[in-house]
Amino acid sequence: MGQRGRKRTGTLTWDKARGVYKTRITVVENGRSKRPWYSLGTANEELAKKKREALLVDIAKKEADATKPSVDRAAPRFAALALEWLDGRKGRVVFADSEDGYVKRWILPRVPAETVLADVAKTHVRAVIRALVDAEMGHQTIVHVVGTFRRILDTAVRRDLLVENVARQISLAQELRDLGFKAKDQKQRSVLADEEFEQFMRCPEIDLEIQILGLVARCVGGMPTRDVNALTYEHFDLPDFAWGVVPRTKTKKPQKFELPPLVRARLAAWWLEHGKPLSGPVFPVRRGPRKGEARLARGVSFAKRLRRALRTAGITRTELHRETPFSLPVDFHSFRRAFSSALANAGVNEQTAMALTGHADARAHRRYLTDVDARRAAPLALPDFVRSPAEFRPENRLGVSDATKISNDFRSGKRDSNPRPSAWEADALPTELLPQRAPPF
Numbered sequence: 279m280g281q282r283g284r285k286r287t288g289t290l291t292w293d294k295a296r297g298v299y300k301t302r303i304t305v306v307e308n309g310r311s312k313r314p315w316y317s318l319g320t321a322n323e324e325l326a327k328k329k330r331e332a333l334l335v336d337i338a339k340k341e342a343d344a345t346k347p348s349v350d351r352a353a354p355r356f357a358a359l360a361l362e363w364l365d366g367r368k369g370r371v372v373f374a375d376s377e378d379g380y381v382k383r384w385i386l387p388r389v390p391a392e393t394v395l396a397d398v399a400k401t402h403v404r405a406v407i408r409a410l411v412d413a414e415m416g417h418q419t420i421v422h423v424v425g426t427f428r429r430i431l432d433t434a435v436r437r438d439l440l441v442e443n444v445a446r447q448i449s450l451a452q453e454l455r456d457l458g459f460k461a462k463d464q465k466q467r468s469v470l471a472d473e474e475f476e477q478f479m480r481c482p483e484i485d486l487e488i489q490i491l492g493l494v495a496r497c498v499g500g501m502p503t504r505d506v507n508a509l510t511y512e513h514f515d516l517p518d519f520a521w522g523v524v525p526r527t528k529t530k531k532p533q534k535f536e537l538p539p540l541v542r543a544r545l546a547a548w549w550l551e552h553g554k555p556l557s558g559p560v561f562p563v564r565r566g567p568r569k570g571e572a573r574l575a576r577g578v579s580f581a582k583r584l585r586r587a588l589r590t591a592g593i594t595r596t597e598l599h600r601e602t603p604f605s606l607p608v609d610f611h612s613f614r615r616a617f618s619s620a621l622a623n624a625g626v627n628e629q630t631a632m633a634l635t636g637h638a639d640a641r642a643h644r645r646y647l648t649d650v651d652a653r654r655a656a657p658l659a660l661p662d663f664v665r666s667p668a669e670f671r672p673e674n675r676l677g678v679s680d681a682t683k684i685s686n687d688f689r690s691g692k693r694d695s696n697p698r699p700s701a702w703e704a705d706a707l708p709t710e711l712l713p714q715r716a717p718p719f
Contacts, residue, residue, distance in 0.1 A: 286338070288330050293317065299326035305337055354439065356393045356430075357386055363430050375528070379576065380426045384409060395434050403427060403445045407453050417454075417461040424450050468597040468608045469616040474588075481591035488587050490544050491561060491580060492613055498535050499524040500617030500635045503580060503610050507573040509560040511549070516556065519545045526636045527575065533636060581609035618643070 288303040299318045304311055316333060318326045354362075360381050367374040388405040389398065406427060410420045427445045434440040470478065475496065479489055494509075495501045501524055508525040515521045519542040524533045537545070549555070559572040585599055585608065598608040614635070621631040628640065637643040 286334055288334055290323075290326060290330060297321055299323065301326075301330045301333065303334065303337060306341060354395060355391070356389050356395050356398050357391050359395060359434060359439070360386060360430050363433055369530075373528075375576065376422065377426050380423045381430070384423050385427055385430075395439050398431065398440075398444060400444050400448055403448050404453060407450070408457060411454070411457045411459050417459075420454070420459075421450065465601070465604060465606045467612045467615055468595075468605045469612045469619065470588075470593075470598070470608065474593050474595070474598075475616075477593055478588060478591050481587075483590050484587045485583075486548070487561060487564075488580065488583055490548055491610075492584065493541055493544055495610065495613035496616055497538055497541050498522060499533060500614040502528075502614050503578060504528070504575050507559075507561065507575065507578055510572075511555055511557055511560060513560075514545065517546065517549070517554070518542075519549070524636065529636060529638050531636065579610065581607075584608065584610055 286304055288301040290299060290301050293300045296317065298321055300315050301318060302313050302315050304313050318329045318333075320326050320329065364374070364378050364381055367377060371377070384406055388409060389402045393402075403424070406423060407420065410423060415423075424445065428443060431440060431443040431445050435443050475492075478484065479493065481489075491506055495503075495506055499505075504527050505525050508527050509522075513523040513525065519537055521534055521536050522545075524535060526532055545560075548560075558570075561573065562570050563573055588594075588598060588608070596602065597605050600607060618631065618635050618637075621634060626634070628643065632638075632640065632643050635643065
């Protein structure tokens with residue numbers, strides 16, 4: 279705005295001496311107005327007008343910045359505040375470990391180490407967003423990282439170290455549109471059918487550790503990788519292995535489980551083979567300079583190792599090894615999905631299932647069960663004669679006995695990629711691992 283609140287327009291004039299357009303704009307410096315000339319560097323009138331508009335915006339921004347309340351330039355560096363903020367979250371917030379990764383992997387590398395809080399700008403936030411998009415991270419991850427950036431700056435505003443939070447002035451949705459971001463399809467991971475899991479467990483050529491890792495993850499609370507890696511011998515009832523404690527490293531709420539017979543037998547044999555230790559990690563690092571130490575809490579994956587083991591066992595179903603239009607390949611977390619889905623198939627209510635899986639958020643828990651609910655509802659959409667083939671006339675082209683068998687197989691879940699287990703709700707074990715039967719191997 280110019281003097282007396284009038285909108286600044288800028289006079290567009292032809293500079294005969296230079297053969298280009300120039301403009302004269304009113305500016306305010308040190309409380310005084312003046313009207314300097316600015317060369318627009320072009321003989322094209324339309325381009326000159328666009329350059330004039332951009333110049334007007336730039337001048338207005340500089341004047342607005344000059345009138346902002348001053349901020350103490352001795353305020354802490356952004357990096358120092360971010361690390362202090364992380365320390366305050368640890369042990370107090372469930373997702374502190376994830377936030378630690380967001381800050382150290384995505385945010386701090388895009389904000390120079392010497393940047394003071396007053397100099398944190400929208401360009402830094404946009405740099406973080408662009409890095410996430412370029413790395414093809416998922417939409418939910420981008421939301422979490424930007425949310426972490428905003429919460430750090432919220433802390434600075436509350437402490438009067440900043441006047442405003444620039445991260446909250448950016449529309450994430452608009453930024454993603456401008457970058458051409460497209461959310462990935464929300465495909466679910468494939469899971470092993472009970473028959474495939476038994477085949478995996480019976481194969482003698484597979485490394486014993488990956489078999490026991492899978493057995494424990496599938497049958498004891500649906501443990502994710504980080505919980506399995508956190509297991510120590512102090513978590514078990516030695517030497518009987520009658521019960522064990524799932525660490526629940528994410529929610530910090532350990533759970534005690536009675537161990538099924540096969541899990542008990544395999545863990546006891548593993549313990550004896552390693553010299554009956556009374557402490558230390560159950561599944562330590564096996565080679566390298568850290569041999570014998572606990573595996574890291576983050577960044578450890580058994581997915582490729584698991585898929586190699588499945589091929590060794592002759593389990594070659596396409597969905598388990600390759601991405602399809604409706605699913606992703608199996609990974610170690612699929613054991614947790616199989617446990618959750620088996621609880622749902624066994625008729626366990628959501629509250630009990632969340633307690634058994636250690637899920638703190640019902641929305642996260644339901645992501646495991648969408649396909650289960652759909653399979654249950656699907657028969658309701660069938661015509662009566664399809665659901666009751668014996669009543670179909672003329673004398674069934676399919677054959678009453680064959681149709682009845684297919685119908686029964688559908689109801690029992692035998693045609694699913696994750697067949698319906700027994701109703702032993704406490705652990706939702708695969709059929710061959712139920713306690714009333716002797717261990718098959």
